[in-house]
Amino acid sequence: SVVEPDITKLLDHLARQPALARRLGGARDQWSAREIGDGNVNLVFAVHGPAGAVCVKQAPPYVRAAGPSWPLTPERVLFEHRALVEHRRHAGPYVPEPLHVDPEEHLLTVEYLEGQRVMRGDLTAGARYPRFAAQVARYLAHTLFFTSDLALPAGRKRELASLFETNTAMCQIMEDMVFTEIFLPHPRNRWTSPELDEDVQRLQQDTELKLAVSRLKQRYLTSRDALLHGDLHTGSIMVSEDSLSVIDQEFACYGPMGFDLGTLLAHLLIAYFAAGARGPDRAAQQDWLLSAVEQVWDDFRTNFTELWHNHADGDGYPPALFTGVATTALEAERQRYLDELFTETLGFCGAEIIRRVVGFARPADFTTITDSAHRAAAERRALALARALTTAPTAYRSAADLTTAARDS
Ligand code: SR1
Numbered sequence: 475s476v477v478e479p480d481i482t483k484l485l486d487h488l489a490r491q492p493a494l495a496r497r498l499g500g501a502r503d504q505w506s507a508r509e510i511g512d513g514n515v516n517l518v519f520a521v522h523g524p525a526g527a528v529c530v531k532q533a534p535p536y537v538r539a540a541g542p543s544w545p546l547t548p549e550r551v552l553f554e555h556r557a558l559v560e561h562r563r564h565a566g567p568y569v570p571e572p573l574h575v576d577p578e579e580h581l582l583t584v585e586y587l588e589g590q591r592v593m594r595g596d597l598t599a600g601a602r603y604p605r606f607a608a609q610v611a612r613y614l615a616h617t618l619f620f621t622s623d624l625a626l627p628a629g630r631k632r633e634l635a636s637l638f639e640t641n642t643a644m645c646q647i648m649e650d651m652v653f654t655e656i657f658l659p660h661p662r663n664r665w666t667s668p669e670l671d672e673d674v675q676r677l678q679q680d681t682e683l684k685l686a687v688s689r690l691k692q693r694y695l696t697s698r699d700a701l702l703h704g705d706l707h708t709g710s711i712m713v714s715e716d717s718l719s720v721i722d723q724e725f726a727c728y729g730p731m732g733f734d735l736g737t738l739l740a741h742l743l744i745a746y747f748a749a750g751a752r753g754p755d756r757a758a759q760q761d762w763l764l765s766a767v768e769q770v771w772d773d774f775r776t777n778f779t780e781l782w783h784n785h786a787d788g789d790g791y792p793p794a795l796f797t798g799v800a801t802t803a804l805e806a807e808r809q810r811y812l813d814e815l816f817t818e819t820l821g822f823c824g825a826e827i828i829r830r831v832v833g834f835a836r837p838a839d840f841t842t843i844t845d846s847a848h849r850a851a852a853e854r855r856a857l858a859l860a861r862a863l864t865t866a867p868t869a870y871r872s873a874a875d876l877t878t879a880a881r882d883s
């Protein structure tokens with residue numbers, strides 16, 4: 475059972491921080507706090523005062539969705555705060571402003587995102603966002619490029635990476651949940667549709683798939699490519715018609731860029747398959763979701779290439795080595811790098827889809843489909859695509875190949 479949030483303690487905390495108290499305005503007894511979190515890990519409070527509002531995240535010493543029986547270090551708010559600070563330097567418009575972090579009470583206060591809503595909830599209700607793909611692609615290109623060796627001198631990059639090296643407990647959740655326990659008869663595994671029992675059995679005996687996923691796990695464990703968000707699903711994105719913010723950076727770590735890209739594409743594809751199960755009136759949303767999948771990758775690639783042309787200040791690929799005719803060779807190398815990143819992205823995308831169908835953390839996209847047969851059909855289509863992506867990612871040369879495969883799945 476989850477412990478009840480202590481609102482009095484929370485308001486006392488805010489009252490002790492002059493800058494936060496000023497932002498809320500008025501006196502403490504004019505403030506109101508409401509728990510608004512719907513994630514698996516933390517409690518989230520919206521606090522309103524006469525002059526303004528703030529959002530406070532509280533990390534209890536356990537997993538919110540499981541309660542005290544599953545302990546988890548509350549230090550996670552410190553990593554979230556660090557990632558917010560670093561990512562905001564590179565992708566300011568898309569990362570909320572961190573206002574205060576309390577390492578003793580494990581409370582993180584950030585700006586209140588007026589007018590924005592959690593993307594996943596809106597997607598299940600049929601929403602489309604015309605500016606989403608361009609905005610999130612820009613966020614990804616900037617956060618990943620500017621924290622990589624392409625942009626940073628090696629010493630600075632190592633220093634930065636070392637600040638996230640000990641986010642061990644959060645990384646271990648991913649290592650276990652995404653890459654391992656779904657392939658074992660683990661007590662945390664669950665799937666919503668009993669029709670999937672045989673599919674899960676088959677999956678757990680699928681050596682080719684287990685090898686492919688283990689290869690990806692090895693990348694997650696060893697790569698120090700860039701500072702990742704670490705859990706970039708549609709529940710970590712707040713949106714309005716024209717704005718977007720990326721929240722919930724508690725899983726931040728240095729790792730393979732394809733992990734963030736693949737997670738995001740996975741959740742757009744999950745939303746696509748789920749929308750198909752909700753009936754024919756969702757066809758336009760399905761088209762939009764697949765066009766978003768294509769645009770996220772294509773815009774990311776364009777943005778990232780442009781950043782590499784204009785901000786190659788790091789120790790990777792020193793520009794001094796590639797002057798004159800060698801610039802053509804460097805350009806070919808950039809495109810090879812991005813082709814490989816696309817392949818890696820598809821692998822992680824498949825692994826994320828699979829664990830969201832048969833693992834502990836199943837997304838509302840699927841769980842809110844009430845018709846069990848329709849839900850199972852959508853989940854089976856998602857699983858089929860995911861297996862293909864993870865075991866044979868090089869079969870897809872472009873994002874258009876990916877969306878064609880999704881339609882055919
Ligand atoms: C115990 S946390 C379960 C999952 O929820 C989060 O959003 C992460 O994706 C994690 O794997």
Ligand code: MG
Binds near residue numbers: 513515722
């Ligand atoms: Mg979260």
